Amino acid sequence: MFRNRPMVVGTMHRKEQAISPIFQEELQVLPFVPVGFQTDFLGTFTDEVTRLQTAKETVKDKCLAAMQFSNCEMGVATEASFGPHPEVFYAAAHEEWMVFVDVKHGLEIYERVFTTNTNYAHQEISDWIDLEKFANKVGFPVHGIIISNSDKSVFYKDITTWKQLQIAFEELKKSVFLVCVETDMRAHRNPTRMSVIRQLAEKLVEKIKSKCPNCNTPGFGVTSTIFGLPCEWCGAPTNSIATYVKECTSCGFKEHETRKDKTTESAEFCYQCNP
Known part of the structure; x- marks a missing residue:
């Protein structure tokens, strides 16, 4: 499906160093970076150009722009947001989205990481x-x-x-x-972000390789979550994830997967035990 097909990497900040080897090895694609391609029109970290959309919306626009610029039917791109962590005081957070698009097969597959592994300040x-x-x-x-x-x-x-x-x-x-x-926070000037992009590329490739049990379309993976992991003391539902929902973007088949790493949440995060 992907073997020996060109895949454009939509970047001007050397993200191909983290992305290309993984996609080439796992999917046998032929990644390349388009010479002269600019991404600043979508927004810059220094606010010379203000980003008008969410990171997920912007990453799709970036990928499609790279594909159009290079006349390539398959592409990948990433987009990040940085700021204060919404729950952990005095911690910075890094959200990175990556999308893989293949117009030949009608694929648009997203993956995301959210981490405190950042030097953002x-x-x-x-x-x-x-x-x-x-x-x-x-x-x-x-x-x-x-x-x-x-x-x-x-x-x-x-x-x-x-x-x-x-x-x-x-x-x-x-x-x-x-x-x-x-x-x-540009990737080529931030090795910490580049390492996160590398991890995200590995995660996205695994999702691409995961096929729907119903229709065999690539990209079967987690699309949403269900909260309510019970408190370890009182059993009340918390705001922690209890179940992952996997969904096929082609046929709509869904599969619920109970969280495996823990069955209860610390009372520290329970609004009844620790209001």
Whole structure:
């Protein structure tokens, strides 16, 4: 079905380093990156272009744009969101979506990861010592950072050395008191994100290889979840996942899979035991 067929990887930030080897080995596709393809029109982390849609909606647009740009009927792309974790205080979260599209066979298969494995951070600073502390904390220079004024009308990215960072900082300080510093979340400047993309590629390939028990269409996997895992103390339903719902996007066949890693949830997360 996929063997020896070209597959475009919709990226301008070297994501093919994490994606291509896995797809090539597992599906025997022929991955390539389109020369000159731009993705910034869909949104940038520095808000030069504001993303107007969700990550899932945007990743589809990105993949289809790459396929159209390269005149290829099969493609893959990813899109990420970063921010505060919705449940864990003082923790940052990384959500990454990946989609595989094959127009020849009518396939559109999504996979997602949500993790705290990220160095995502931002801060306003006024002196070099604080900038050094921030940079060391987020893993600079292996991980990139971006500095700017408060309204981001002036910013510096693609900084790869301490000397470049110092020059950029001193230049900004000529006109502002506070300098905004943030992690560069583009994949080619963030090895932590690149490792998550690699894990997601493995997860998506496994989903592609999983076929519907009813119609044999690729991509049979989890599409939704049912909450209500019982509290270990009182047995009341919690907001933790109890059941995974697998569904075929072609014929609609569904299968419910009870969570295997745990049968109850800690009372810490129960609204009755710990209101």
